[in-house]
Amino acid sequence: MKFNRMGQTDQFISELCLGTMTFGTQTPEEDAFRQMDLAVDTGINIFDTAEMYPVNPISKQTQGDSERIIGNWLQRSGKRSKVLIATKVAGEGMKLIRNGAPISSKTIPQAVEASLRLLQTDYIDLYQLHWPNRGSYMFRQNWTFIPTRQNREETLESMEEVLTCLDGLVREGKIRYVGLSNESAWGTSQWHRIAKEKGLPRMEILQNEYSLLCRLFDLDLGELAHNEKVGLLAYSPLATGLLTGKYHGGTTIPKGSRMSLQATLGGRATPNVWPAIEAYNNIAKKYGVELPLMALAWCRYRYFMASAIFGATTSDQLAYLLKSTQLTLPDECLEDIDMANKAHPMPY
Numbered sequence: 292m293k294f295n296r297m298g299q300t301d302q303f304i305s306e307l308c309l310g311t312m313t314f315g316t317q318t319p320e321e322d323a324f325r326q327m328d329l330a331v332d333t334g335i336n337i338f339d340t341a342e343m344y345p346v347n348p349i350s351k352q353t354q355g356d357s358e359r360i361i362g363n364w365l366q367r368s369g370k371r372s373k374v375l376i377a378t379k380v381a382g383e384g385m386k387l388i389r390n391g392a393p394i395s396s397k398t399i400p401q402a403v404e405a406s407l408r409l410l411q412t413d414y415i416d417l418y419q420l421h422w423p424n425r426g427s428y429m430f431r432q433n434w435t436f437i438p439t440r441q442n443r444e445e446t447l448e449s450m451e452e453v454l455t456c457l458d459g460l461v462r463e464g465k466i467r468y469v470g471l472s473n474e475s476a477w478g479t480s481q482w483h484r485i486a487k488e489k490g491l492p493r494m495e496i497l498q499n500e501y502s503l504l505c506r507l508f509d510l511d512l513g514e515l516a517h518n519e520k521v522g523l524l525a526y527s528p529l530a531t532g533l534l535t536g537k538y539h540g541g542t543t544i545p546k547g548s549r550m551s552l553q554a555t556l557g558g559r560a561t562p563n564v565w566p567a568i569e570a571y572n573n574i575a576k577k578y579g580v581e582l583p584l585m586a587l588a589w590c591r592y593r594y595f596m597a598s599a600i601f602g603a604t605t606s607d608q609l610a611y612l613l614k615s616t617q618l619t620l621p622d623e624c625l626e627d628i629d630m631a632n633k634a635h636p637m638p639y
Contacts, residue, residue, distance in 0.1 A: 292305050292306060292307070292332030292333065292335070292616050293305070293306040293591060293616070294306065294336075295522060295596065295597050295598065296522070296562075296597075297417075297468065297492070297495055297496060297522055297597055298468075298470075298494075298495025298496060298520055298521050298522055298597075299493065299495065300468060300495055302348065302375070302416075302467075302468065303401070304336060304337045304375060304598050305334055305335045305336045305394075305598060306590075306596070306613075306616065307335055307336060307587070307598060307599055307600075307613070307616065308335065308338065308339050308377070308524060308589050308598040308599065308600040308601070309326065309327065309330040309335050309337070309338045309339070309601070309602070309609075310338075310339050310526070310600040310601055310602035311323070311338055311339065311340045311344065311357045311360070311361060311599075311602065312340070312341070312345055312346045312347075312357060312602060313345055313346070313347060313357075313602055313603075313604055314340075314344070314345055314356065314357040314360045315344070315345040315353050315356025315359070315360055316345040316346065316347050316348070316353055316356075317345075317347055317547065317552075317604045318603075318604055318605070320360050322606050323360045323361075323364070323523075323535060324360075324363075324364050324367070324368075325606040326548060326603060326606045326609050327361070327364050327368070327374075328368065328611055329606055329610060329613070330609070330613075331332050331370055331373050331374060333613050334616075335374075336373065336374055337374065337375040337376075337377060337416075337417075337598060338361060338374055338375070338376055338377065339377045339378075339380075339498075339524070339526075339600045340357045340358050340376070340378045340515045341357070341358075341378055341379035341381065341421060342354075342355060342358065342376070342378065342379065342380060342381055342388060342402055342405060342406055343379075343381045343385055343387070343388060343421070344356070344357035344358070345357045345429035345560055346509060346587070347549060347552045348552065348555065349387065350387070351387050354387050355405070355409055355425055357465055358378060358406055358410050359408035359409045360410035361376065361409075362409050362410040362412065364412070365411055365412060366372070366411050369580065371412060373407060375416035375417060376410060376415055376416050376417070376471075376474055376498075377416060377417035377418075377419065377498075377524070378410070378415055378417075378419070379407050379417065379418070379419040379420065379421040379472055379498075380394055380398065380399055380402040380403070380419075380420060380421060381394075381402070381421050382394040382398075382420065382421055382422055382423075382424055383424055384422075385606060388402075388528060389401065389402075393424040393449075394397040394420055394421075394424055394449075395449070395452060395453065395456075396452050396453065396455065396456035399453065399457065399460070400456070400460070402612050403415065403418065403460055403465055403466065407465065409542040413430065413464070413465070414464055414466065414467060415465065415467070416467045416468065416538070416603050417467070417468045417469070417470055417495075417496060418457070418460075418466045418468070418470070418473075418498075419444070419469070419470040419471060419472045419496065419498055420453070420470075420471055420472060420595050421472050421473070422472060422473040422474075423443045423471075423473065423475075423478055424445075424446070424449055425445075425446050425478075426440070426441070426444075427473040427474070428474070428475065428501060429473040429500055429507075430557060431557065431558035431559075431564075431639065433507065433637075440624070445479060446481075447485070450481060450482055450485050451485050451491075452486060453525050454482070454486055454489065454491040454492060455489075455491060456467050457491070457492050458491045458492050461492050461614060468492075468495050468496070469492045469493075469494055469495065470494050470495055470496030470497065470498060470508075470524070471494050471496070471497050471498065472497070472498035472499065472526075473498070473499060473500075474478055474497055474499070475511075475512070475611075476511035476512050476514075476515045476629065479494065479515055479521065480515060480519070481499055482494045483519055483521075485590070486612065487489075490504070491568070493557045494521065495521060495522070496521065496522055496523075496524045496597060497512070497521050497522070497523055497524065498523075498524040498525075498526055498532055498600070499523065499526070500525070500526055500527045500529055500589075501526070501528065501590070501593075501599075502525070502526075502528045502529065502530045502534060502586065502590075503530070503534060503567075503571050503586050503589065503628065503631075503632070504530045504533065504534065504559070504564065504567055504568070504637075504638055504639065505527070505530065505637070506632060506636075506637070507524075507594070507637070508523060512595075513594075513595050516595035517594065517595060518621055522595065522596070522597025522598070522601060523588060523593070523595045523596050523597055524597050524599075525596060525599045525600060526539065526600045527585055527600075528586060528590050528599040528600070528601055529583055529586055529587065529601060530556075530586075531549050531550075531553075531556045531557065531559055532548060532549050532550065532556070533559060533560070533564060533568055534568065534571065534583055535558065535582065535583045536568065536572055536583065537584045538550060540561075540565045540568075540637065541560060541565055545593055547604070548604075559639045560639075561638060561639045563635070563638035563639065564638040564639050566635060566638075567631070567635035567638040568582075570631040570634060570635055571585070571586070571628070571631055574624065574627045574628060577624075577627070578620070578621065578623075579626045580618060580620075583611075583612060583615075584614055584615040584616070584618050585615075585620065585624075586614070587599060587601060587612060587615035588615045588616075588618040588620055589620060589625070590626060592620065592625060
């Protein structure tokens, strides 16, 4: 298992991060326990969750169950010191939580206390803002993104307010590090500028979507990550299961799979995506590897990668995906992947 520095901190995190957003819906507690045991035994030292999880579906009845299951495991296993817990505060638009109130100095302490209680811990290692109050171009909104709707002064005032609140929680010992999710290059640069000018906590991690099929991070965000030393905590590196190859061009939808619950996979299952998957599958076959393992291993070769968040419905699936850490991709394979990206850019 390879380990990467988390931003400018002295903390190192494993190249793979266990995602837990199915814990409590698709994944029952006992199998979630097996997954967490297996992850730690294999060298993974970071789990990602959020106050809004689990998903598939998101509901008032299950909201918070992912954190609750992790908390139960922490108590039963006694392995709190072996793992970093990363969680997130929900914001505007998430009506199930605080009636969709935006992230602020009022909502953050409430969210932190609730997460600490469910996680049964005294501190959160990495606390992230799930999405910007001003909106985000992630979740396929890049096609219609209009930043002219934003109010710059309100955005910057909100950022300073939030950082000041987070600073207090860091000083209290309830949070160790802070990070962002679904942010842009401009947004991240402003968080960093304000933190430096005001002596407030620095956003060390940026959790955005990234995979063979979604490479928005390669450009401005990649440049920012390199120069400002902020690591990518990539979510959906298997493109919500598309890069497992199990959907066979959309003709097969396994029972209990994410696509059986979400027909378009959040807008990812487009006509353009199937030829792209086939191109990457052909590359995997050419080099004698399996597509999902190649897709995960490829993340390791990206210069801005801190860790790739991967999830599994079952512990058997997890054991299989962990084999990616033993996979080495030759330069020729990486070159073929880049050529496939040129032929099939942003297929969703």
